[in-house]
Amino acid sequence: MSDKPSRNEEEYFAKRSAELLRQQRDSIMKTAAEVERRAHYMKCPKCGYDLITGEWHGVQIDQCTHCHGLWFDAGQAESLLADPHPNMFARVFRAVLRGVSGAKASDV
Numbered sequence: 173m174s175d176k177p178s179r180n181e182e183e184y185f186a187k188r189s190a191e192l193l194r195q196q197r198d199s200i201m202k203t204a205a206e207v208e209r210r211a212h213y214m215k216c217p218k219c220g221y222d223l224i225t226g227e228w229h230g231v232q233i234d235q236c237t238h239c240h241g242l243w244f245d246a247g248q249a250e251s252l253l254a255d256p257h258p259n260m261f262a263r264v265f266r267a268v269l270r271g272v273s274g275a276k277a278s279d280v
């Protein structure tokens with residue numbers, strides 16, 4: 173009887189090593205993606221400075237502390253567009269959207 177590992181054993185350990193390496197790589201990639209995401213959380217997408225949350229004319233917005241850019245969630249944009257009695261902010265938003273998209277006034 174030989175001490176040399178059989179071909180089946182070698183194959184088994186090679187497959188197991190490859191699987192463990194794949195799992196470690198996946199875990200590292202997930203961690204790196206999470207760290208990247210957290211680094212951008214509440215940061216201005218334009219200049220990278222911090223965003224602060226506030227309310228303006230009943231709409232919750234995030235404002236950049238540096239460039240003063242305004243950001244709000246997609247759901248907020250939809251509610252501004254759907255509002256049958258738009259406040260001043262909603263009217264400004266609709267006007268800006270018309271300018272950006274080139275849509276006709278009746279479309280927005």
Ligand SMILES: [Zn+2]
Nearest residue numbers: 216219236239
């Ligand atoms: Zn900014």
